[in-house]
Amino acid sequence: MRAGEPVRLAKSTSNLFRFRDQRPGGLDVARFNRVLAVDPETRTARVQGMTTYEDLVDATLPHGLMPLVVPQLKTITLGGAVAGLGIESSSFRNGLPHESVRELEVLTGDGEVVVVGPEDELFRGFPNSYGTLGYALRLDIELEPVKPFVRLRHVPFRDADRCAEAIAEICANRSYQGEPVDFVDGAVFGGTEHYLTLGDWVATAPWRSDYTGNRIYYRSVQRRGTDYLTARDYLWRWDTDWFWCSRAFGVQHPVVRRLVPKRYLRSDVYRRIVAWDRRHRFSARLDARLGRAVQEPVIQDVEIPVRGLAEFLDFFHREIGISPVWLCPVRLRDRAGWPLYPMDPDVLYVNVGFWSTVDLRPGEPVGSRNRMIEERVSSLGGHKSLYSDSYYPEDEFWAHYNGEAYRALKRRYDSAGRLPDLYAKCVLRR
Template structure:
């Protein structure tokens, strides 16, 4: 991807990683030694892992060409810090700081530029991937591995180096929070730089329209300390943020999920160190609680009904969004809910996540627990959501728990193409199968 001195170091690191991979015993699980994760499929820690720390960092930024060469384990926080000084940002910056570039491409990422820039993998020009058969493969637009890698979740290989497109920014973002009733109005507001929405309940929903500006009429707001971004949406018709604070507006409180840890109680907020108001801190708390079942034990002692984690992002065609929200408010009841319009940037389709390139979808994100009623089986609410999403012609991201049957899963995620890719790039099955990893938790 280039001839800079940094790439020589990268090539040495890639060769060392290939040797690490080859040294793993046949049949041993292949896992990466990562300090953070944004997945909500919790597994026991692996005893042997691949050291990928050498693939974290931005190797180069070409301000004139508006491109960057980036290690696959680089977090978006690192990436944004490297590109903003050039007046540039990635085409899509997923909303949490510790999501890695490689993770957003092998999984799926989304944010408020997705209505015009699609998904993060669409702005990747080329990639270097350690495949399941131990090769390091360079792939670019139009090639089978390039097209099949998104939504493979590390079951075909791991991205070590990516060349990506960037776009220019201005110093500030002006926000307008507009209350709406009919979700179809979303299609009328695509003449902006940023677009997302928040649903606080039936009939209480807002679009947030963002535009780049060079200066602000007053001091920009700061939602990295005592103030909380999502609470400002119903109260402030207009707002201003620096571009960096806008990019990370959701990270400080993990959207609104920090309230589960008491971090939004004013007295607690004042004592909570600002450096720990971050999504990765909250996620570690959740992982610890899941492992030791503390919340579940306290609930049982109090005689409360068991609660089912419902942590999902789904893409619904805009024309069916009202139907989905009606179902969701009636049968699930989680609030708030995030809305993020998304349309594929180009006419190219992506085989493992087959969205229609001519359709405007809306990502609906919801992250909480729901009380279970007597007789509800495991995953009751999640299964119900999966069925409704399918019935409405939508799709579900696979970063969290899934409950599909094997037949339904492969029908929805193009099992025929996946198996062909698996035969070519992981014929011995060194990496897990996508169904086993995302549904069976292996």
Template sequence: MRRVRSAAGRVQLGKPSSNLFRFGDRDTGRGARRLDTSALDGVLAVDPDARTAEVQGMATYETIVDATLAHGLMPLVVPQLKTITLGGAVTGLGVESTSFRHGLPHESVREMDVLTPAGELLHVTPDGEHADLFAAFPNSYGTLGYAVRLVVELQPVRPFVKLTHHRYPTAGQTTAAIGELTASGVDFLDGVVFGAGEQYLTTGEFVDAPMPGARISDYTGQEVFYRSLQRRPVDHLTAHDYIWRWDPDWFWCSRAFGVQQPLVRRFWPRRYRRSDVYRRLVALDQRHGASNRVREALGGTAEEMVVQDVEIPVERLPEFLEFFHREIGISPVWLCPLKLRGDRSWPLYPMEPGRLYVNVGFWSSVPEKPGDPWAHNRLLEAAVADLGGHKSLYSTVHYGEDEFWAHYNGDAYRAVKRRYDPEGRAPDLYRKVTGR
């Protein structure tokens, strides 16, 4: 341990980019000293024999994947968007199509160096002096400290991924298939719900070469990946393009900017077909309320942003989707099965080891209910809790304080917070994610 800053005054991470959808987050840091992290964005080493990478906390997964693929390796779980950072995925949560096998990104971390709000730089491991911080770090969103260096496990890759898109007419059949496919030995599994009668699960398998006569698809150009599920039962991508298949269109959210229209797409520069570009456009709109003002000026109604990821126990998935189609009505919806990798649980996001969940992701807006601009989000929070699920905290949070701490283990959080931030230099988790 060593002290790198005096323990005086409030602190906040000076991160140049963000994948959060809490646009009021900066308000919680007013008056705080911003820590410059611009130099902490690299891959320090890749060890092909040990299958590990030593990575700085602000390194994006785009940077990490480029470094590890050069050695025929990739992280066990690579979140869907290129500019998500390793530190962000560990202190927040990440999920992708390997999560049914490898869990969440923090489960592949072997050790970390963490800068605490108190100004101490600590070496943190699963069973060392600071094992309590290691356990509580996931889902703490920077309120317990910032990971400046991490060592993570890697897995071998092959040059191509063969995709098979399986269509199911009901949520019940989709749910049964998830159980079967997670036990089938495939390398990747996720899915898309286009509506109550049209659902797909996509399996992916590493291969050395495409099938004879098969084309290698490229979804960084005119074609859009999620539409291929409906048209192409079998597909092939390079391993690199599979990892980033969702990023050029931010899943399907680029349609809000017209980028999926052939004419617009042709003239929209390829270098700007990226999730971080679209996210910046949304952030600008949210801060100024431009789109809602236009809707209201044209005689329409303002819209409520419903951008959330939730984890639902797999057996409750049909109930959740029935509720979702009836009360929310957004489509498409992403499905991503996941199971914790090992036998341990993580106190601030208490999923059950050995239990299969499905991450359901939905990212759009719906007409506001008069007099209640967050009605749909609160309805979702209640439904997720009733079904024994969990809600990620990267987006808006509407729980009252007591309910929030009941869901996210307030007793465990406060014990670690007292030890590593005794002066309260960083906001607590509830204040951080609600802005209250």
């Protein structure tokens, strides 16, 4: 690229939901997509930044190992999960993906390649920087052992307060009703229908379910008390239907389901369809022609302290009305802190994920519901991930995401401003 020209990645796939017009060019990092080494003795892996978790899991499972946190979608990359955060059902004990990184090699905005570890400021400031300080070229990460199967227990709760209490108790004890718990997440189907799914490793299984074809995983949460999945199928249980979002594409209809090849039942396929629709505004034009209400995409993941979970869900059901929503508890492992996403290591948070659209009321501007969510999350002492649309005023944004620390890192590692500013990228979508 020419000197002084703004830098961006040329990527064929993305799990972000900040859509922009496609532009030619970009920094080609496609070849940084390999698992370089897996060491079963030290339980570590050396991985390039554009490696997907699907490829990483395929490399580690034969050794009886997995990453400490495996985000739910197969095409999330290691570099993306560290620069843009990630979470899954092991996060109540293993934190976030960047907390299992031992060493990070970064191409900075100034064109330097630097190798940093936990004692370095860039290592600490890289999570939640979204490629505005540099790009991860290589990561050394920790791994943990697996067993062949995961047993699932889907535990129902009619009351959100009791569900929140159970989350706190289970995560503190790492057990439920005297039996071990290695994984915790959940789904909320309405104000009186909450489920926690508790997983534990087992060596054998009396049966194994398969949700990679005609059967739909999230429906099993409501219908089965106990289930068994292989380790690999457990890690990707949400990917086949992009949680529940495949409903929008009609592929949960039994007839359509049988006709669609399995290779297309993947989150990245659905995401490309959404990107095409956003780019060409097909759905928006059709809705306008049919006189339907204007719709606002509400695609967010927020971290709420467990003490405020019931209050947030009550607000959400009343004002937003999307269901189902996902629950995933998380507590940081590392007490030294991550300045651009400052969570309290002494607090158990619950990630609440919701991904749909809402009908706007007459005269209600696009962005109003997302802004309402941002304000409620802040009032409860929570945090919001930045992979999708954000509407914060600039001063409020920097108050939440440590503008002082960010600006110091920006001066040090991107002094010419060749990479975008975090606010410009995540809010202004430049």
